[in-house]
Amino acid sequence: MALRLLSLAALIGLWQLAAHFGDPRLLPGPMAVFATMESEAASGALFAALGATLARVAAAFLLAMAVGSAIGYAMGRNALIDRAADPWIIVLLNLPALVIIVLAYIWGGLNEAAAIGAVALNKLPVTVVTIREGVRALDARLDEMARVFGFPRQKRLAHVVAPQLAPYFAAATRAGLSLVWKIVLVVELMGRPNGVGFEINTAFQLFDVPLLLAYALPFTAIMLIIETLAVQPFERHVSRWRPRAAA
Amino acid sequence: MSRVGDRAQRLEARVTKKSFRTASGQGVPVIADLSFVLEEGETGALIGPSGCGKSTLMRILAGLDRNFEGSVHLPADGRVGMVFQEPRLLPWRSVGDNVRLAAPDASEAEVTALFAALGLLEHRTHFPGELSVGLARRAALARAFAVRPTLLLLDEPFVSLDAPLARQLHGDLIRLVESRRMITVLVTHDVDEAIALADRIFVLSARPSHVVAEIRVKNPRAAMTGEEAQAVAARIEGLRQPG
Numbered sequence: 148m149a150l151r152l153l154s155l156a157a158l159i160g161l162w163q164l165a166a167h168f169g170d171p172r173l174l175p176g177p178m179a180v181f182a183t184m185e186s187e188a189a190s191g192a193l194f195a196a197l198g199a200t201l202a203r204v205a206a207a208f209l210l211a212m213a214v215g216s217a218i219g220y221a222m223g224r225n226a227l228i229d230r231a232a233d234p235w236i237i238v239l240l241n242l243p244a245l246v247i248i249v250l251a252y253i254w255g256g257l258n259e260a261a262a263i264g265a266v267a268l269n270k271l272p273v274t275v276v277t278i279r280e281g282v283r284a285l286d287a288r289l290d291e292m293a294r295v296f297g298f299p300r301q302k303r304l305a306h307v308v309a310p311q312l313a314p315y316f317a318a319a320t321r322a323g324l325s326l327v328w329k330i331v332l333v334v335e336l337m338g339r340p341n342g343v344g345f346e347i348n349t350a351f352q353l354f355d356v357p358l359l360l361a362y363a364l365p366f367t368a369i370m371l372i373i374e375t376l377a378v379q380p381f382e383r384h385v386s387r388w389r390p391r392a393a394a
Numbered sequence: 395m396s397r398v399g400d401r402a403q404r405l406e407a408r409v410t411k412k413s414f415r416t417a418s419g420q421g422v423p424v425i426a427d428l429s430f431v432l433e434e435g436e437t438g439a440l441i442g443p444s445g446c447g448k449s450t451l452m453r454i455l456a457g458l459d460r461n462f463e464g465s466v467h468l469p470a471d472g473r474v475g476m477v478f479q480e481p482r483l484l485p486w487r488s489v490g491d492n493v494r495l496a497a498p499d500a501s502e503a504e505v506t507a508l509f510a511a512l513g514l515l516e517h518r519t520h521f522p523g524e525l526s527v528g529l530a531r532r533a534a535l536a537r538a539f540a541v542r543p544t545l546l547l548l549d550e551p552f553v554s555l556d557a558p559l560a561r562q563l564h565g566d567l568i569r570l571v572e573s574r575r576m577i578t579v580l581v582t583h584d585v586d587e588a589i590a591l592a593d594r595i596f597v598l599s600a601r602p603s604h605v606v607a608e609i610r611v612k613n614p615r616a617a618m619t620g621e622e623a624q625a626v627a628a629r630i631e632g633l634r635q636p637g
Binding site (some may be wrong): 288289292294295296297298302306307310343385388389 | 445453456458474475476478480482484485486487495496497523537539547598
């Protein structure tokens with residue numbers, strides 16, 4: 148933890164140094180960005196943008212995780228479903244995010260549903276593939292044990308299947324969060340009237356780098372905090388039974 | 395195929411045919427006309443060459459494989475407890491939780507008594523990954539007994555344990571089996587283990603397997619002299635086919 152903070156401090160120091168020798172209009176120093184951040188926060192605009200973007204990240208992420216996990220589970224369990232759905236997943240995996248976003252806006256209109264749907268659709272195939280991998284790796288011997296001892300379906304899912312899938316779920320969460328928030332910004336930039344992506348677009352039109360960083364950095368910080376305080380503890384929790392050496 | 399619970403407290407297994415399909419689609423017979431009966435309170439040992447279908451037969455008795463010709467009549471209410479070749483404990487749950495999950499109806503006192511009998515009391519809160527091989531097998535035994543089975547299936551439960559540890563577990567197992575009125579089926583390739591634990595020993599042929607001979611072990615076992623045990627062992631060895 149101390150090393151992490153030290154490394155972060157070094158990054159800011161480097162930034163200050165670069166800003167000192169560079170063009171302040173292209174690369175403002177940390178203090179200039181912080182001042183902009185303060186005034187944006189005082190007007191409430193910063194929090195409104197962060198809130199709107201966070202809500203979209205949460206909605207798209209939950210949608211993609213729920214639907215993706217269900218599809219991935221079905222594909223991992225059933226060879227027929229797997230063969231039938233696999234080409235779709237491959238197409239979706241290789242479709243550029245931009246194409247999905249533009250099509251969603253054209254077909255669905257410039258509205259919230261199209262925006263969130265487009266982001267979720269981008270994240271979906273990655274979740275499907277990760278969870279499917281986890282289901283394929285399920286230990287058939289434990290499944291047999293549960294059958295012999297007459298575990299009801301609910302109990303089998305909760306105590307035999309879910310703990311085996313948890314590491315895959317954590318991996319999908321971690322990869323998913325960073326992917327989702329980056330795409331949410333693009334979606335906002337292209338077709339939403341608020342949010343961090345919209346503000347960045349405004350900053351881009353005005354060539355205002357301090358404004359751009361004043362919105363981008365707090366959001367990055369929030370995602371970092373979610374990762375550190377929620378995702379990592381979850382991963383530690385689900386793997387607490389593993390012998391330390393393997394961890 | 396059929397696998398039904400019967401009024402009578404007996405196990406009647408008649409597998410007329412069981413085959414496996416190879417990748418090329420051919421059926422390879424594994425079991426042919428194998429039948430045996432065990433009465434309430436009896437322990438039967440299945441002994442035979444490796445690959446003769448003992449584990450397949452156990453899977454049929456456990457209800458994990460229903461794709462066979464023949465019938466299996468389970469003892470009334472057919473509660474099955476099983477010890478697999480590996481402990482098959484849920485690694486993310488403590489030893490105590492593993493037993494509890496399999497046997498939610500067992501009383502606290504019952505589980506505690508079982509843990510005491512198997513020397514597991516101080517390992518109740520440990521995860522399976524923290525146990526030695528021998529302790530993990532004890533935990534698997536505790537789980538099988540905790541469900542109060544009417545049919546106990548033991549598929550080479552002591553394989554790969556060193557001899558003193560296996561003997562110690564034999565002793566614990568005999569005490570537990572004799573305190574219950576259940577039917578026990580033990581798969582083993584160890585003649586001494588079969589003699590030590592079973593009332594009847596069924597010697598199986600190579601694939602496709604059937605019962606070559608049924609040998610009754612003198613009951614109570616404690617009254618059997620060393621020579622008698624050796625004679626039974628010699629008889630079984632004579633019947634076993636190489637493989």
